Amino acid sequence: xxxxxxxxxxxxxxxxxxxxxxxxxxxxxxxxxxxxxxxxxxxxxxxxxxxxxxxxxxxxxxxxxxxxxxxxxxxxxxxxxxxxxxxxxxxxxxxxxxxxxxxxxxxxxxxxxxxxxxxxxxxxxxxxxxxxxxxxxxxxxxxxxxxxxxxxxxxxxxxxxxxxxxxxxxxxxxxxxxxxxxxxxxxxxxxxxxxxxxxxxxxxxxxxxxxxxxxxxxxxxxxxxxxxxxxxxxxxxxxxxxxxxxxxxxxxxxxxxxxxxxxxxxxxxxxxxxxxxxxxxxxxxxxxxxxxxxxxxxxx
Amino acid sequence: xxxxxxxxxxxxxxxxxxxxxxxxxxxxxxxxxxxxxxxxxxxxxxxxxxxxxxxxxxxxxxxxxxxxxxxxxxxxxxxxxxxxxxxxxxxxxxxxxxxxxxxxxxxxxxxxxxxxxxxxxxxxxxxxxxxxxxxxxxxxxxxxxxxxxxxxxxxxxxxxxxxxxxxxxxxxxxxxxxxxxxxxxxxxxxxxxxxxxxxxxxxxxxxxxxxxxxxxxxxxxxxxxxxxxxxxxxxxxxxxxxxxxxxxxxxxxxxxxxxxxxxxxxxxxxxxxxx
Numbered sequence: 001x002x003x004x005x006x007x008x009x010x011x012x013x014x015x016x017x018x019x020x021x022x023x024x025x026x027x028x029x030x031x032x033x034x035x036x037x038x039x040x041x042x043x044x045x046x047x048x049x050x051x052x053x054x055x056x057x058x059x060x061x062x063x064x065x066x067x068x069x070x071x072x073x074x075x076x077x078x079x080x081x082x083x084x085x086x087x088x089x090x091x092x093x094x095x096x097x098x099x100x101x102x103x104x105x106x107x108x109x110x111x112x113x114x115x116x117x118x119x120x121x122x123x124x125x126x127x128x129x130x131x132x133x134x135x136x137x138x139x140x141x142x143x144x145x146x147x148x149x150x151x152x153x154x155x156x157x158x159x160x161x162x163x164x165x166x167x168x169x170x171x172x173x174x175x176x177x178x179x180x181x182x183x184x185x186x187x188x189x190x191x192x193x194x195x196x197x198x199x200x201x202x203x204x205x206x207x208x209x210x211x212x213x214x215x216x217x218x219x220x221x222x223x224x225x226x227x228x229x230x231x232x233x234x235x236x237x238x239x240x241x242x243x244x245x246x247x248x249x250x251x252x253x254x255x256x257x258x259x260x261x262x263x264x265x266x267x268x269x270x271x272x273x274x275x276x277x278x279x280x281x282x283x284x285x286x287x288x289x290x291x292x293x294x295x296x297x298x299x300x
Numbered sequence: 301x302x303x304x305x306x307x308x309x310x311x312x313x314x315x316x317x318x319x320x321x322x323x324x325x326x327x328x329x330x331x332x333x334x335x336x337x338x339x340x341x342x343x344x345x346x347x348x349x350x351x352x353x354x355x356x357x358x359x360x361x362x363x364x365x366x367x368x369x370x371x372x373x374x375x376x377x378x379x380x381x382x383x384x385x386x387x388x389x390x391x392x393x394x395x396x397x398x399x400x401x402x403x404x405x406x407x408x409x410x411x412x413x414x415x416x417x418x419x420x421x422x423x424x425x426x427x428x429x430x431x432x433x434x435x436x437x438x439x440x441x442x443x444x445x446x447x448x449x450x451x452x453x454x455x456x457x458x459x460x461x462x463x464x465x466x467x468x469x470x471x472x473x474x475x476x477x478x479x480x481x482x483x484x485x486x487x488x489x490x491x492x493x494x495x496x497x498x499x500x501x502x503x504x505x506x507x508x509x510x511x512x513x514x515x516x517x518x519x520x521x522x523x524x525x526x527x528x529x530x531x532x533x534x535x536x537x538x539x540x541x542x543x544x545x546x547x548x549x550x551x552x553x554x555x556x557x558x559x560x561x562x563x564x565x566x567x568x569x570x571x572x573x574x575x
Contacts, residue, residue, distance in 0.1 A: 010479065011397075011473070011479040012398060012399070012400060014479035014480050015393070015394040015397055015398040015400075015403065015479070016394065016398070016400075016403070018390040018391065018393055018394040018480070018483075019390070019391050019394035019395070019398075019403060019406065021386075021387050021390060021391070022387040022388065022390065022391035022410075022450055022451070022454060023391070023406065025387060025446070025450065026410070026413060026447060026450065026451060029428075029443055029446075029447040030413060030416075030421070030447055032428065033421055033424030033425055033427070034421070034424065036424045036427065037420075037421070037423065037424040040423065040424065040427075096318060099311060099314060099315055099318075102311075106312065107315070110316075110319055112558065112561045113319060113322070113558070114319055114322050115557060115561070115564070115565055115568070116322065116323065116326060116554060116557050116558065117322050117326075118557075119504055119553040119554060119557035119564065120326070120508075120550055120553065120554070121507070121508035121510070121525050121549050121550065121553070122508065122510065123508075123525040123528065123529065123549075124525070124528065124549055124550055125325075127528070127532065128325045128326075128328065128546070129325065131328075131542075132325060132328060136341065137340065137341035137343065137345070137539075139328060139345035139347075142343060142344060142345055172321070172322065172325070176322065177568060177569070180565050180569055181569050181572045184569060184572075219572065222571075222572045223572055226571050226572055229415045232417055233417040233418065233419070235417075235418075235511055236510045236511065236525075240529065240532075254417055254419045254420070255419075257419050257420060257422070258419050258422060261422055261423045261426075262422060262423075262426070267423050267427075270422075270423050271423050271424070274419070274420035274421070274422075274423065275420075277417060277420050278416065278420050281415055281416065281417065281420075282412075284415070285412055285415045288411075288415075289408050
């Protein structure tokens, strides 16, 4: 008994030692900057200031943020982008998962190829779509012109079209992710229940909406949250395709933080904006973890 | 339920149309890289009927020194992947096997870290690297990429280890193997598929990373996405040159996604599905 306990203790000690390197590394690299970011957000600190002075100004940066029209605009853009891209990708991803769920050689090859977009560097994705939509020579713009769609300033140059175009680019890159997540979900469902429903005279649409969708609900929620949190992170595509323009039409909060911090070098204000974004993400994160925990418990 | 022939064919046609949407931009990129300037701006667009040329690759390799960008990308991806796998696999095993509550809860701590947008941390990260005098080094980018990748590896590997029956290593422990020895000799060999998925994720993440490289590299340590961007912002660059440079950035990840498809998908979906 005593040796058994010693063995467990010995084992737990080894496990703690195995966990220590990453905890120390991550704490050193991220916790210090995170705390530093909070301290920084309470100061006025311009990197361009030759004396590098940091003046404590309390919550002034946060108050400024609430009065900054650009913050309101970029928050609104963030909301439109996140909701627009997540909703469109979930709907399309689900449709594709159902379409491609059949087991055949053809479908296996299709499924393998359809995931390619999510491997491509987002920066290249932004560049390629910028070229494809170019009004002078872009092939996609050319075909759309043939069917009468020809915005005078181009898809990324029109105030009302630029953000939807960014949503479309994001849809191109990330719908495959939801598709494979939903495919995994579909594969895990028992088929007997649907068969029984067909015997009872249910249509396929009825079986899908009344049986399949409810059973997939947990994985749909997780897919939605995963994409939501990643949608908040969009940067590369906007950086290269529009630079946040025209005006601020495609500047999401994430992009505005970059602009304030690393093009205006207003570090204190950028840190305050970053903290506001972190709180928003924190809420999504909490929901995500609660759901994951529930899924884990229901499976074990 | 059996479906009719009509439905079978119409479904396949829709699927092919969708696949075209997902693949056409990549086909455009790969073909544009081989086009002469005169074939770039033809109206209507030419997809395949042009004379292929290597002039853009000549520009990429000899004029903008793409090989140096690639070298930097290889160093940064390689360093990040190795560091993340070592840190993450050790931590993931601890999370999967420890009975201490604090250890199993720490997996959520790692998950939370993953959700923080890199942009929100740019200012403090920049100041940190400036104070450590690491600005412009490969190490700075490797450290930050690892900070985002290693917690993911913990998450993925802990779920993977948890799915391997514990009896196997307990047998080794009873035989007198040390706990760490049991991990090395029993668990690691059984977990190679999980390690491959984790490694591919790290390679792709760090290879594709733009924002940390933008923040921290200098002209000598620019990675390939930075190289594309730097060359692109210089005036009178043709899209052909851009495409050739981009091919270098896309080819490795494209090969991973197609050839190691199963592991690639496992790594990408690890946040949503079980081990």
